[in-house]
Amino acid sequence: MTALGALGRATAKVGDGVDHAAGAIRDTPATLRAALSHRRGRRVFGVAGAVILLLYLLAIGDIALSASGRWAAEPLARVAPDALFRSRAPWLYEPVIELHPGAHVAVFASPVNLLLAGIVASLAGLNLALAAHAAKQAVACRRPGYSRSLAVLPAFLLGIACCAPTFVLALGAGTAAAIVPVLLPLRPWFYPLTLVLLLTALVWGVHRVRALGRADQSGDAATPN
Amino acid sequence: MVDQTPHPSRRQVLKGLGVIGGVAAAGGLGAWAAFSDGDSPAASGAARDTDLDSLADAIVPGGPGKDGIPPIDEPKFLPAGKVDFLHDDEPVFGLVRDGDVRAYPQQVLVWHEIVNDVVADEPLSVTYCPLTGTVVGFPGLPGRPGATFGTSGKLVNSNLLMYDRPTDSQWPQVPGIAITGELYGQRLETVPLVWTSWRAWRTAHPDTRVLSRDTGALRDYGADPYGSYLGESGYYASGDPIFGVQHTSDRFPPKHVVIGVRSGGERLAIDKDLVRDERVVEIDVADTTVRAEWDDALATARVLRADGKEADFMDAMWFCWYAYYPDTVVRA
Numbered sequence: 001m002t003a004l005g006a007l008g009r010a011t012a013k014v015g016d017g018v019d020h021a022a023g024a025i026r027d028t029p030a031t032l033r034a035a036l037s038h039r040r041g042r043r044v045f046g047v048a049g050a051v052i053l054l055l056y057l058l059a060i061g062d063i064a065l066s067a068s069g070r071w072a073a074e075p076l077a078r079v080a081p082d083a084l085f086r087s088r089a090p091w092l093y094e095p096v097i098e099l100h101p102g103a104h105v106a107v108f109a110s111p112v113n114l115l116l117a118g119i120v121a122s123l124a125g126l127n128l129a130l131a132a133h134a135a136k137q138a139v140a141c142r143r144p145g146y147s148r149s150l151a152v153l154p155a156f157l158l159g160i161a162c163c164a165p166t167f168v169l170a171l172g173a174g175t176a177a178a179i180v181p182v183l184l185p186l187r188p189w190f191y192p193l194t195l196v197l198l199l200t201a202l203v204w205g206v207h208r209v210r211a212l213g214r215a216d217q218s219g220d221a222a223t224p225n
Numbered sequence: 226m227v228d229q230t231p232h233p234s235r236r237q238v239l240k241g242l243g244v245i246g247g248v249a250a251a252g253g254l255g256a257w258a259a260f261s262d263g264d265s266p267a268a269s270g271a272a273r274d275t276d277l278d279s280l281a282d283a284i285v286p287g288g289p290g291k292d293g294i295p296p297i298d299e300p301k302f303l304p305a306g307k308v309d310f311l312h313d314d315e316p317v318f319g320l321v322r323d324g325d326v327r328a329y330p331q332q333v334l335v336w337h338e339i340v341n342d343v344v345a346d347e348p349l350s351v352t353y354c355p356l357t358g359t360v361v362g363f364p365g366l367p368g369r370p371g372a373t374f375g376t377s378g379k380l381v382n383s384n385l386l387m388y389d390r391p392t393d394s395q396w397p398q399v400p401g402i403a404i405t406g407e408l409y410g411q412r413l414e415t416v417p418l419v420w421t422s423w424r425a426w427r428t429a430h431p432d433t434r435v436l437s438r439d440t441g442a443l444r445d446y447g448a449d450p451y452g453s454y455l456g457e458s459g460y461y462a463s464g465d466p467i468f469g470v471q472h473t474s475d476r477f478p479p480k481h482v483v484i485g486v487r488s489g490g491e492r493l494a495i496d497k498d499l500v501r502d503e504r505v506v507e508i509d510v511a512d513t514t515v516r517a518e519w520d521d522a523l524a525t526a527r528v529l530r531a532d533g534k535e536a537d538f539m540d541a542m543w544f545c546w547y548a549y550y551p552d553t554v555v556r557a
Contacts, residue, residue, distance in 0.1 A: 005232075012233030014241030064445050073309070080443050088293040089378075098443040108443055181468050184286045 024207040031206045032126060035133035044132045049125030056117040060092055062108045069103035076100055084111065090188035091116060116191065123198035130205040137212045280381055280397060281404045283471055289378040291388070295442045296339035296375050302327065302434035305427045310438060310447065313424035316454050317435070318353065318360045319523065320344065320418045326433045328426050329353070329418070331454065333436055334360075336444040338385055340436065341373040349416060350374045352398050354385035355451050356466065357545035358482065359399055362416030366391065366408070382548035383466040399485075399541065399549050420540050421523040429522045470548035476555060479544035484526050485553075487537040488515055492550040496557040497540065500526040508556055 035041045057063045076099065083094035095108035305328075311317070316331040323345035334340065334353040342349050348365040350373065366372035372391050379386040385398040394406025401413040427433060438446045452459020460467070465479055477483065477496070484500065486493040491510045495517050500506050501524075506517040515536050517528045528538035546553060 008238050009233050011241035011245065012237040014244050015233075015237030015239070016241075018240050018244055019237075061445065064448065066448075070447055078443055080441060083442065086295075087290050089289045092293075094295075095443045106445060108445070180288075181285060184288050187286075187288065 020207060021203055024203045024210065027210060028203060028206045031133075031209050032130065032202075035126075035129045035209075038133070038136070040136070041129040041132055045125040045129040048128040049121040052124045053117050053121035056120060057113070060113060060117075062095060062110060062113055062117075064106045064108070066104050066106070071100045071106050072103035074100045074106075091191040120191075120194055120198065123195065123202065127198060127201050127205060130202065130209065134205065134209050134212060137209060277402060277404045277410060279471065280400070280402075281395075283381050283469070284379050284386060284395070284404075285381075285468055287378055287380040287386075287468070289376070291378050292375045293378050294336070294338050294376040295440075296341055296373070297333075297337050297436075297440045297442075298341050298373060299441065300340050300342050301437040301439050303437050305431060305433050305435060308423075308427075308435045311423040311435075312455065313422065314455055315423050316420055317423050317426050318351065318418040319421050319426045319430070319433075320349075320351070320362065320416070321430070322347075322349070322416065326430045328423070328430075328433050328435045329360075330423070330436060332446055332449065333438055333440065335449050335451070336446065337440060337442070338376050339374050339387065348372075351418065352385060352387060354398050355449075356380070356460070356468070357382075357384045357399065358461070358480070358542045359384065359539050359545065360418050360420065361398055361401065361539055362418055363401065363413045364416055366413070367411060380468050382470045382545060383468040384545055384549075397549075399539070399545060415537050415539075417527075417535055417538050419520070419523060419525045419527065421525045425523045466542075466544050470544060472548050472551040473544065474547045474551070476547075477543040477557070479542060481543045482540050483543050483546055483555075484517055484528060485539050485541045485546045485550075486510075486515055486517075486528050488513065488530070492546075492553040494541075494543070494546050494550075494553045494555045495526075495528075496555075497526055499557055506556060508554070510554075 036045060054063070058065075078098040079096060080094070080098075081096050084096050086094040088094055093110045093112040095110045095113075097107075097109045099107040099109065101107065311330055311332070317328040318331065318334070320327045320329070325345040327342075327344060329340060329351050331353070334351075335355050338353055338355070340351040342351055348371065350363045350365070351360070352363065352374070353360045363374070366389050369389075369391050372389055374387045374389055374396070377386045377388045377395055379395075381397040381404070382399075387396045387398060388394065388406075389396065389403075389408065392407040394403040394408035394411075396403050396413065401415055403409050403411050449459070452461040454461055461480060463478065463480060482497045483494040484497055486495065486508075488510045493508060493510065493515070495506055495508070500517045500519050504519045508515055508517075513531045515528055515530060517526050517538075519526055526540075528536040530536045
């Protein structure tokens with residue numbers, strides 16, 4: 001096989017991958033509906049989404065905790081409505097309401113940050129709900145337990161790991177000094193990168209579910225690729 | 226052996242090439258956008274200065290955007306008796322100017338870095354860089370009354386890079402010289418402030434007014450993102466600077482505090498501990514003498530010129546002073 005021929009085949013494989021991805025994208029809404037039609041899927045989506053949302057807001061400082069209860073003397077609320085769309089850093093906006101629901105918790109609420117966090121949390125939650133759906137399908141395929149875990153573990157890990165770039169938003173002086181100067185120029189890209197990774201993981205998850213469905217129909221228990 | 230693998234369809238190959246080309250183009254564009262620097266030192270007909278141009282080349286992003294660390298443009302002040310948010314030992318930056326006595330709490334300035342104030346009816350921008358431990362007052366921009374400063378979100382030698390709002394020229398805080406823009410090469414006048422504790426300042430100046438936490442921005446005042454000066458912890462206590470610097474020296478630990486003094490063309494670094502131990506340190510500089518005195522009441526050092534007026538001095542972390550002034554004379 002000539003080098004040119006190998007290159008042509010490799011390029012064609014990329015083209016095939018595009019077709020697979022297009023099919024998975026087409027099937028994504030229906031597959032997500034199926035994943036969320038079960039109580040378990042909805043629970044995974046809700047819990048995972050809430051945890052990611054909380055972690056995101058803690059990471060960017062919009063929720064702060066104090067073990068010593070240093071907000072005991074603070075007023076319940078302060079507002080700064082003019083700051084609604086004022087940016088602090090790429091993908092990070094000024095709070096417009098400061099709340100002190102107790103001595104140990106402070107909330108610096110920015111509607112824009114909340115929206116951005118909600119998008120990431122929803123996509124991560126959908127990824128994990130889809131992974132749970134894949135696990136359920138693997139059971140339907142009568143796969144052994146370890147095989148089920150191997151099938152869904154990558155999807156679970158991917159769903160969480162895809163949020164990692166966003167958490168780098170919180171990097172500041174307190175974090176590893178050696179990597180901060182290198183990462184800071186890339187900071188504007190972290191949030192879009194997170195969305196791309198989460199969406200890619202979602203489509204990949206749908207592709208796996210479709211493959212499991214096909215294997216189930218044909219009685220083939222081979223792990224989907 | 227004859228290769229019997231079927232030939233890929235031309236349509237699939239073209240599709241693959243399109244995707245690979247698109248990804249490569251997007252990646253290249255992204256890398257260029259991330260690492261290209263829009264801060265050319267040019268934009269001025271002024272004579273070039275290699276030292277200033279090297280400072281401009283050393284500009285790095287600090288994380289926040291322009292005014293992402295929001296300057297306080299309408300500062301509010303409280304009388305000392307109404308201040309209930311400061312611990313006795315918390316650092317404040319004290320200023321006495323034409324009878325106007327003010328304290329700027331470090332816990333407020335760490336979130337804002339610049340206060341565009343009016344003191345004794347004259348504009349004064351009080352600036353603080355937490356990464357270098359430097360606080361400097363600048364009485365406006367030459368020939369542009371009412372000009373204020375903002376935070377660029379960038380750093381030079383790990384030090385605050387300000388911009389002036391009328392011309393957008395950029396000024397690193399410690400040298401106070403424009404290194405980019407229309408005002409390239411111009412130098413700002415400085416007004417020294419003193420580092421002291423809240424208890425010492427209010428005891429010495431019971432009539433002081435104190436910058437309020439009602440700044441117009443919502444911040445977690447009382448928490449310091451870098452560490453703490455109460456018991457010295459985090460970034461302030463030890464370790465190297467986070468961002469790159471132009472020159473380094475291990476003569477002192479990087480965060481050790483020196484009194485940096487500029488007199489004519491001379492640059493001096495006086496160990497603050499030496500001034501505390503010896504009470505008075507006199508140094509001959511070119512054709513004059515500067516005198517660093519320990520102020521017991523405020524537990525801080527002041528530097529006076531031979532004519533008795535205050536010199537151009539500031540507390541600074543050693544790494545920062547040396548990064549800007551590697552030829553500095555050191556007194557330790």
